[in-house]
Amino acid sequence: MDGVTPAKVTPVPMLDFSRQFATIREEVLAAVETVLTSQRFILGPEVESFERSAALSCGVPHAIGCASGTDALWLAMAAAGVGPGDAVVTSPFSFFATVSSILRCGARPVLADIDPQTFNLSPQTVGELLRGGETIKAVLPVHLYGQCADWDAFSTLREEFGVTLVEDAAQAFGAEWRGVKAGALGASAAFSFYPTKNLAAVGDAGLVTTSSESIDERVRSLRAHGMKRRYYHDEVGWNSRLDTIQAAVLEVKLKYLPEGNRKRRALAAGYAEMFAAAGLTGKGIVLPFEDSRGTHVYHQYVIRAPKRDALRAFLAERKIGTEVYYPLSLHQQVSLVDLGYKTGDFPESERAAEEVLALPMYPELRSDEQEIVVGAIAEFFR
Structure with a gap:
């Protein structure tokens, strides 16, 4: 160890979940106990309450809880109209789900290089693709590490080429671009509440945000097997509901x-x-x-x-x-x-x-x- 003895080493963990939990332990346990007492574990009232709070925090009228950030990406794109045969531009420097969710939509991922300063998808390289004649349905910029992509430039591309912008905001709850919160910039946005995130569940959980009533309605249908009425399936969706316990914990943490x-x-x-x-x-x-x-x-x-x-x-x-x-x-x-x-x-x-x-x-x-x-x-x- 290059002369460093164990006695001289002071560990510094990459992340320590226990420190936050120690400060909010009683609130979290009380929230979980309320759910256990109610016995409403799937889409219970705490889910709706958290969705309202998250929508308010992001500055959008609609927020829809789901099972994971990966599911949120698929739901955000599918509900915004991305489907089989479409091409979606995104970053090659991201978590795997950014691309796998495009494939799950039946769409084709098209990659463009990043900005070396921010590590975010470069609007210049995306613009080169679009101006080169590539037919693109949507662009999926990633707000990597907690910093929004250059939304001025992407908005210009949306106006010029008519592409749909969907935010991969998995790492950016609370981030802003010119005073507008992540989650309120694109047609829709996806968040992850994986335990390492700055807003963290106690397991897998995700969220889609949007200002569109039609996208909100379709996400809610897709997350429940394509149902708008119980046992009547208008399309093939998926089982991607936000657990009530996760919503209860997230609402406690959202305050902080x-x-x-x-x-x-x-x-x-x-x-x-x-x-x-x-x-x-x-x-x-x-x-x-x-x-x-x-x-x-x-x-x-x-x-x-x-x-x-x-x-x-x-x-x-x-x-x-x-x-x-x-x-x-x-x-x-x-x-x-x-x-x-x-x-x-x-x-x-x-x-x-x-x-x-x-x-x-x-x-x-x-x-x-x-x-x-x-x-x-x-x-x-x-």
Whole structure:
């Protein structure tokens, strides 16, 4: 361990669920007990209550709970009119569900490279596709790491080419673009409440938001096997209902989300100061870029680092948690070889996959723990 003895090591976890739970334990347990007492486990009143609260938080009239963020992506696209034979442009630098959900719609994923500063889908590369004559039904920008994609540029493309914009907002609950919340920018949007998210369930859960009554109605039908009336199936949907217990927990946590996001932003500022003080930005470390037109919620704090894998191993020896989101661009996944892309097609995505490193980030993270993280990185590059 390069001379570092266990006695000198202070672990810094990548994420510690127990810290938030300790502060809201009684509220969460009371909410769960209410559901257990009611015995209404599927689409109980807590689901409707959470949907209303989430819609208000996102600034939209409609929010529909579902079983997962992956299902939310499919529901958001299908209800917005994406179907078999359509082409949907998205990013190769995202979680697998971004592309697999397009395939689930029966549509064809078309990939375009990312902006190297934000890691988000580049509207310039999407524009090149559209102007090159590619027939595209929809564009699915990902608000990666908690920062909205460049919605000014995507809105211009929507006006010019008539494409439908659907938000992959899985990592961005509470983020904003010019004062408009993620979830209220596109025709529809998908959120994930996987336990690592900034708004986290105690299992899988997701949400679709929209300003459209027709999309709202269709999502509610599709999530319940295509039913609008019980046992009358107007189309083939899926079983993707939000469990009542998950909704109850999420409504408790939603109350604390604005302060949690504020703390994340403060921690990000703290990291930036510490990296600068350590002189690390001149050694190839690239800190997150924050677009001044939006509000980043730092679901993840992701740096670029030379010798990323060696650095990660060095930090792991010191019991400092890190993660790589994502180590392989989607076009390089074995299961997606039929999309017809090859290594070299998306150089910015591929370079990001070799360099990105997510550092510990959650509202309960302490500044002394951040100092340990930055100090260890400085030691590695000494």
